[in-house]
Amino acid sequence: MRGTLRGDVTAEAVYFAVDSSTAIRAWEVRLPAIDPLGDWLVVVSAVDGTVLSRSNRMAFDHPGASGQVFDPNPVVSSGAAVPPPSDCDSTENEAGLSGEYFSRPLLGIDSGQDQLVGEYVDLTAPGVVGAYKFAGQANEPSHLYSYPCNDDRFEEVMIYYHVDTTQRLIQSLGFTGASAIRAAPLPAHAHYSVGCNAFYSPENGGYIAFLDGCTTDPPNQIELPVDWAEDADVIVHEYGHALQDDQAAGVFFATAEGQGMAEGFADFLVAAVSADPCMFEWPTAVGTELLGISCLPSFKDPEDLGPFRNLVNDRHYPEDVNTDEHVTGLIWGGALWDLTQTLGGDEAARMRVLTIALQSNFYLNETADFADSAAAVCQADIDLYAGADLLAIAGVFEGRGIPSTGDACPAPVGGVAELSEVAGLPLETGGSSDPSAGVLAGVAAAVAAGTVALASAAWFARRRLAK
Numbered sequence: 414m415r416g417t418l419r420g421d422v423t424a425e426a427v428y429f430a431v432d433s434s435t436a437i438r439a440w441e442v443r444l445p446a447i448d449p450l451g452d453w454l455v456v457v458s459a460v461d462g463t464v465l466s467r468s469n470r471m472a473f474d475h476p477g478a479s480g481q482v483f484d485p486n487p488v489v490s491s492g493a494a495v496p497p498p499s500d501c502d503s504t505e506n507e508a509g510l511s512g513e514y515f516s517r518p519l520l521g522i523d524s525g526q527d528q529l530v531g532e533y534v535d536l537t538a539p540g541v542v543g544a545y546k547f548a549g550q551a552n553e554p555s556h557l558y559s560y561p562c563n564d565d566r567f568e569e570v571m572i573y574y575h576v577d578t579t580q581r582l583i584q585s586l587g588f589t590g591a592s593a594i595r596a597a598p599l600p601a602h603a604h605y606s607v608g609c610n611a612f613y614s615p616e617n618g619g620y621i622a623f624l625d626g627c628t629t630d631p632p633n634q635i636e637l638p639v640d641w642a643e644d645a646d647v648i649v650h651e652y653g654h655a656l657q658d659d660q661a662a663g664v665f666f667a668t669a670e671g672q673g674m675a676e677g678f679a680d681f682l683v684a685a686v687s688a689d690p691c692m693f694e695w696p697t698a699v700g701t702e703l704l705g706i707s708c709l710p711s712f713k714d715p716e717d718l719g720p721f722r723n724l725v726n727d728r729h730y731p732e733d734v735n736t737d738e739h740v741t742g743l744i745w746g747g748a749l750w751d752l753t754q755t756l757g758g759d760e761a762a763r764m765r766v767l768t769i770a771l772q773s774n775f776y777l778n779e780t781a782d783f784a785d786s787a788a789a790v791c792q793a794d795i796d797l798y799a800g801a802d803l804l805a806i807a808g809v810f811e812g813r814g815i816p817s818t819g820d821a822c823p824a825p826v827g828g829v830a831e832l833s834e835v836a837g838l839p840l841e842t843g844g845s846s847d848p849s850a851g852v853l854a855g856v857a858a859a860v861a862a863g864t865v866a867l868a869s870a871a872w873f874a875r876r877r878l879a880k
């Protein structure tokens with residue numbers, strides 16, 4: 414053993430299990446060292462001196478790895494002073510953005526390697542084919558990943574940090590164990606091709622990928638050269654698709670309404686974590702500045718002007734269902750955002766609605782339409798919060814024209830008496846570790862209490878069986 418010690422070395426005779434049936438005599442040696450820093454516990458065979466085990470028992474305050482990111486994007490962090498510049502594709506423009514960086518800890522990076530490969534996201538993009546640049550470019554033995562935004566490694570740090578942080582937030586809401594949602598390394602490619610877009614693909618178990626901007630964005634022919642992984646909103650949106658597809662495979666592409674609901678859910682995830690219903694400000698900043706607009710109410714809509722979305726809108730079902738699912742999604746995402754406002758408009762309200770929305774995804778399958786999704790949201794509130802928010806939910810859906818009443822959602826009338834009746838149902842509270850059991854218990858209790866139509870129970874039973 415080489416190195417500098419901080420105190421006395423102690424040794425204790427022990428038996429060490431080398432496999433399930435064999436233990437050998439060994440010495441357990443404790444080495445408080447300065448360099449390499451740690452409280453090292455080394456087990457040495459008393460038979461031949463072989464090192465059987467080596468570990469560091471020191472609890473480090475800081476996990477060590479860190480990186481430089483935008484959070485969420487330069488337009489928001491600068492208070493809309495950016496743009497200019499219009500992108501970070503040059504050294505000159507990078508200098509103008511240098512005040513928008515934040516240093517953030519990067520948690521969960523796999524030990525024994527130096528790329529951005531961790532518990533919940535993998536920037537080496539295994540299984541992702543066809544990209545025009547290499548994945549896994551960030552590779553730092555120091556685990557300090559600070560790059561300027563005109564360095565292709567910057568976007569890898571962005572994706573790592575924002576995906577990992579979103580997954581940890583979801584876990585903090587209770588989605589762990591049997592209710593975990595894609596709590597495994599998601600392959601991600603930071604520079605898939607040229608274009609004004611980013612995407613989630615269900616291929617090869619699912620992955621997310623980001624494009625590096627475009628010179629003409631139909632229908633407006635505006636140059637939008639920003640690398641799309643330079644905006645956390647874009648990253649979190651695509652991660653929203655990855656999460657929902659893990660909960661309800663195929664729901665995001667099978668039907669037109671399902672597509673719209675999926676876009677709306679992904680947008681709502683962005684709004685919930687960024688505390689802002691306006692999203693994707695950075696890749697669309699040039700266009701919005703040129704056009705003299707702030708936060709557009711829709712996306713690629715005939716009367717609107719660019720890929721910018723805002724969940725504060727008056728989109729209404731069914732007349733605002735659009736051939737573009739992102740426009741349709743404004744109805745659904747808008748309804749979820751409305752609910753946060755009805756429930757107080759603060760962080761607690763956003764996290765409560767996010768929890769309900771995530772739980773509701775467990776009840777969907779690929780045939781889900783808006784009415785099914787609305788019923789699932791009500792059922793999630795019954796399962797998690799004993800239906801305490803049902804009247805608020807029903808009122809929001811009523812305001813958006815989304816059909817749901819008559820199933821799990823009550824009619825948005827009836828006042829205090831009906832609310833207490835619903836809230837007083839003998840349902841489990843505080844989160845269900847098994848959503849399926851939670852659904853069935855909730856429906857059974859609601860049907861017994863006579864507050865939910867039998868059709869609803871049949872509907873959910875069918876949904877569960879069909880999965």
Ligand SMILES: [Ca+2]
Pocket residue numbers: 501502562563564565567568640643
């Ligand atoms: Ca860049």
Ligand SMILES: [Ca+2]
Pocket residue numbers: 500502625626638639640
């Ligand atoms: Ca670019």
Ligand SMILES: [Ca+2]
Pocket residue numbers: 485489646687689690691692693694
């Ligand atoms: Ca925003």
Ligand SMILES: [Zn+2]
Pocket residue numbers: 650651654676679
């Ligand atoms: Zn999307």
